[in-house]
Amino acid sequence: MPADAWLLLIVSVGLGLGVELVYMRARRREGHMGRRGDTGRRGRSGDERTREDRHP
Amino acid sequence: MTSPVIVGVVVGYLLVLLLIGLWGNRDSHDLEGYYVAGKKLPAWVIAFSSNATGESAWLLLGLTGMGYAIGVHAFWIIMGEVLGVACAWVFVARPFKEYTDRYRAITVPDYLTERFRDESSIFRWLSALIILSMVMAYTAAQLTASGKAFDSFLGTGYTAGVWIGLAIVLFYTTVGGFKAVAYSDFLQGVLMLGCLITLPIVGIVQAGGWDPMMDALRAQDPALLQPMGTYGLTVAGVLSAAGSVAIGLAFLGSPQLLTRFMAARDQKQIVNGGFWAVLCVIGFDVGAVFGGMAGRTLSPGLADPETILPEMSAAFFPDFFTGIFLVVVLAAIMSTVDSLLILASSSVVRDVVQKALGVDASERALSNLGKGVTVVIGAVGLVVALLEVRMIFDFVLFAWSGIACAFTPVVLLSLFWKGTTKAGAVAGMVVGFATTVIWVRAFKADFYDLYEMIPGFFAGLLACWLVSLFTQADSEAVAELESIRETVGPTF
Numbered sequence: 001m002p003a004d005a006w007l008l009l010i011v012s013v014g015l016g017l018g019v020e021l022v023y024m025r026a027r028r029r030e031g032h033m034g035r036r037g038d039t040g041r042r043g044r045s046g047d048e049r050t051r052e053d054r055h056p
Numbered sequence: 057m058t059s060p061v062i063v064g065v066v067v068g069y070l071l072v073l074l075l076i077g078l079w080g081n082r083d084s085h086d087l088e089g090y091y092v093a094g095k096k097l098p099a100w101v102i103a104f105s106s107n108a109t110g111e112s113a114w115l116l117l118g119l120t121g122m123g124y125a126i127g128v129h130a131f132w133i134i135m136g137e138v139l140g141v142a143c144a145w146v147f148v149a150r151p152f153k154e155y156t157d158r159y160r161a162i163t164v165p166d167y168l169t170e171r172f173r174d175e176s177s178i179f180r181w182l183s184a185l186i187i188l189s190m191v192m193a194y195t196a197a198q199l200t201a202s203g204k205a206f207d208s209f210l211g212t213g214y215t216a217g218v219w220i221g222l223a224i225v226l227f228y229t230t231v232g233g234f235k236a237v238a239y240s241d242f243l244q245g246v247l248m249l250g251c252l253i254t255l256p257i258v259g260i261v262q263a264g265g266w267d268p269m270m271d272a273l274r275a276q277d278p279a280l281l282q283p284m285g286t287y288g289l290t291v292a293g294v295l296s297a298a299g300s301v302a303i304g305l306a307f308l309g310s311p312q313l314l315t316r317f318m319a320a321r322d323q324k325q326i327v328n329g330g331f332w333a334v335l336c337v338i339g340f341d342v343g344a345v346f347g348g349m350a351g352r353t354l355s356p357g358l359a360d361p362e363t364i365l366p367e368m369s370a371a372f373f374p375d376f377f378t379g380i381f382l383v384v385v386l387a388a389i390m391s392t393v394d395s396l397l398i399l400a401s402s403s404v405v406r407d408v409v410q411k412a413l414g415v416d417a418s419e420r421a422l423s424n425l426g427k428g429v430t431v432v433i434g435a436v437g438l439v440v441a442l443l444e445v446r447m448i449f450d451f452v453l454f455a456w457s458g459i460a461c462a463f464t465p466v467v468l469l470s471l472f473w474k475g476t477t478k479a480g481a482v483a484g485m486v487v488g489f490a491t492t493v494i495w496v497r498a499f500k501a502d503f504y505d506l507y508e509m510i511p512g513f514f515a516g517l518l519a520c521w522l523v524s525l526f527t528q529a530d531s532e533a534v535a536e537l538e539s540i541r542e543t544v545g546p547t548f
Contacts, residue, residue, distance in 0.1 A: 001270055001281060005128040008283045012131050013338055016138030020334045023146040026548045027327050 062210065065379025066386070073228050073390070076240045080232025086419035087410070090233035090426050091402045092162045092319040097238055099320070099329035104245035105238040105391075106316040106329075107141065107336045110307060112392035113201030114452045115344055116248065116385045120255075121361035123348020127273060127280030129287075130348070132300035134341040140304025141337045145330030148308055149317045150544045151471045153326055156318045158540075164311040164463060165407040171470050172478035173530045177412035182482065184403040186462045186489050187311065188433070191400040194455035195437030198393045202386065203441065208366040209382040218441050225390045226434045229397050230427045234319065237394040244387030249336060251384040252343030255368065259350025262372050272353040280352065292504045299507030306456055306509065309464025312395045323544075393434075401430040454496055454508065461488035461512030469520050474534045480524030488516020 084090040097105075122130040155161070159170040165183040168174070199218045206217025228236045263269040270281065279286040287293030307313060320326050351364035354371070358364060369381035405426040409415050417425070466484040469476040492512035500508060 001128070004283050005131070005281055008128065008131045009134070009342075012135035013138055013342065015135065016140075016142035016334055017338065019139070019142040019146055020330055022548060024327070024331055026546075030545065 059375040059378070061375040062379035062382065065376060066210075066382055069383040069386070070224050072243070073224055073240055076243070077228025077230075077232035077236045080228070080234075080236030080239065083235045084231070084233030085423055087402075087406055087422055087426070088162055089235070090423040091398060091406060092315060093233070093235040093238055095157075095319055096321050097316070097319045097325070099325040100332060101238050101242045102316040102320050102325060103329040103332040104336060105241035105395075106313055107333055107340065108241040108245035108248060108388070108391035109316070109395040110141075110310075110313055110392075111248070111337075111340055111388060112452060113198055113205070113385060113389045114456075115340055116251070116365055116388045117201055117204070117362045118452065119341065119344040120348035120351065120365050121363075123345035124352045124358070124361040124364045125348075126285050127277075127349055127352070128283055129279075129285030129296070130300070130345045131283065132297040133303055134338075134345060136301035136304030137307070137337055137341050138304070138334065139301075140307035142330070142334050143304075144307040144313065145326065145333055147547060148314075148467070148471060149320075149326045149330070150323055151540055152314060152467070153317050153320060153323060154540050154544050155471070158536075162318065163402045163406050164314055164467070165403065166411070168466070168470070168481060169411070171533060172476075172481055173533060174478055177407075178482055179485075180403075180407035180412040182485055183311075183463075184408050186459065186485070187400055187403045190455045190458040190462075191396045191433065192436055192440060193458070194452065195393055195396050195434065196440035197451040197455060198389045198396075199437055199441035200451070202389050204362070205366065205382060205385040205389070208363055209370070209378065209385075215442060218438060221386065221389060221393075222434055222438050224386075225393045225397070226431055229394045229434075230430050233423070233426075234315070234398055237398055238316070238319065240394065241391040244384075244391040245336065247380070247384045247387045248391075249339050249343075251381060252340055252347065255365065255381075256343050256346035256350055258372055259347055259354065259368060263350050263353045269350060269353050273349060276352065276356055280349070295504045295506050299505075299510060302507055302509040302513065303453070303456070305464055305513050306460030309467035310456075310460050311463055312399045312459070314467070315395070315399065393437075397430045397434055400433045401426045404429045404433075454492075457507070457509040457512055458489060458492045460509060461492045461516050464488075465513060465516035465520050469517070469524070473521075473524075474537045475524050475529055476520065477524040477527040477529045479527040480520045480522075483523040484516045484520025487519035488512050491515035 083094055088094055119130065119133065122133065155171065156167050159167060161167045161170060165180045168179040168183070169177070172179070199222055202221030203214040203217035206212040206220060207214050212220070228240060260266055260269055263272065273280045284293040284297065287296055317326060320329070347368070348361070348364055351368050355364065355367050358367065365381065365385065369378045373381065405422055409425065410422055462485045465488055466481045469484070470481060489512070492508045495508045495511045500506060
């Protein structure tokens with residue numbers, strides 16, 4: 001397969017995969033730093049705040 | 057004569073689906089259970105379910121057909137899809153999940169109504185209109201694929217194939233609701249991935265290896281190995297590539313895909329699910345394109361490129377695996393039709409009947425109504441499929457873009473821009489959808505056949521942004537967006 005076709009294939013796969021990997025790394029770093037993100041939330045989360053809170 | 061092994065494999069698979077339907081039934085007696093599986097789904101289910109829903113028979117028949125017809129030029133589709141899936145999970149999923157949990161939303165119109173503090177139900181009515189019209193077209197295209205698949209593999213005849221496909225999917229969707237839909241999608245996604253990894257490997261081996269395959273493709277048509285295909289580096293070529301990449305935009309806001317995020321058990325499932333979703337779509341798309349390319353060397357004179365998968369399976373696999381391939385095609389069809397039926401049903405029952413019209417009925421009665429509506433919508437899709445036989449790839453792309461252009465620009469702006477207003481959102485939905493339809497009917501053929509997703513998406517985005525600039529955002533909604541951002545945190 002020509003080099004330009006290989007390049008297109010690598011970029012096609014790599015762009016999206018790269019975005020996801022960077023994101024996962026950021027989430028893991030957040031988890032190691034103990035920041036409230038995925039497992040704990042700073043504000044009132046969906047579990048705590050409901051529509052009734054806004055429309056009593 | 058049809059092999060009993062193939063029939064046996066297909067019957068076995070269909071029985072598994074029926075059992076999944078029955079298993080899902082116990083959780084489908086209220087609206088939250090019927091439409092979002094009670095918001096209890098784990099990461100691996102939402103990852104595979106999302107991809108299986110998004111891909112459909114288009115992947116197995118349409119994209120393999122594209123690999124057959126245009127070779128390397130189909131890589132632009134891979135780029136769009138992989139990037140689209142990744143961006144959806146990375147940027148959209150978590151804030152959308154947070155919003156919909158706070159609102160206890162179970163549909164995208166639920167979300168839009170609360171997000172913009174709408175008291176008039178305009179989002180519900182507009183969404184129902186768009187979703188119903190596009191779902192009919194999309195479902196008809198998938199049932200067309202079902203007819204073609206059954207006829208190609210088993211010689212049942214097109215009409216019987218359409219009926220069988222619809223009957224099975226209607227049963228498990230109606231009886232089992234979203235839980236059955238999601239778990240059957242997971243099974244179907246695994247089967248699809250297995251098929252699309254196996255097919256190109258076997259195809260390349262049968263072609264004599266990688267280099268002989270490439271040599272054969274080059275000998276047939278050198279453009280098959282060129283990124284810009286037969287167009288070359290021209291306006292038409294660039295627009296064709298752009299249109300292919302634009303297919304991925306729909307992953308960022310199509311309601312049938314966003315439902316998976318709503319149905320996740322918690323935020324952690326979304327973080328974990330994204331990686332598997334991206335790997336899955338890479339496997340799907342790369343496998344499909346290379347499978348089609350291998351098929352081009354093995355069966356160069358096919359009248360309909362969309363039959364290359366059944367052709368290859370019949371030629372190079374024993375009956376048992378040919379049965380598996382038919383099952384996979386059916387899996388791809390059903391994993392999309394089931395989600396579309398649930399989407400359209402929720403639009404009618406939840407958004408229009410319960411919320412817009414304010415009908416006071418028990419959750420059980422409404423979920424039963426939802427099941428009835430599911431059957432009716434499926435029946436309409438059947439009638440359309442029986443009346444017209446269209447090329448799967450083009451019809452699916454039209455319906456895909458119609459839904460996407462109505463919702464994606466508005467969903468994106470609503471999640472990320474505090475200046476988005478209710479009027480802007482309505483304008484975005486109407487203009488995005490209308491542009492898609494008008495472009496296809498009036499302009500596409502005269503403008504390099506540019507895929508309608510591009511003008512539709514950008515017109516919707518522009519309309520939403522412009523109208524929002526001249527109208528006032530609700531202050532409570534602005535504060536809420538900031539609260540959501542604080543809760544979810546930065547993306548990177």
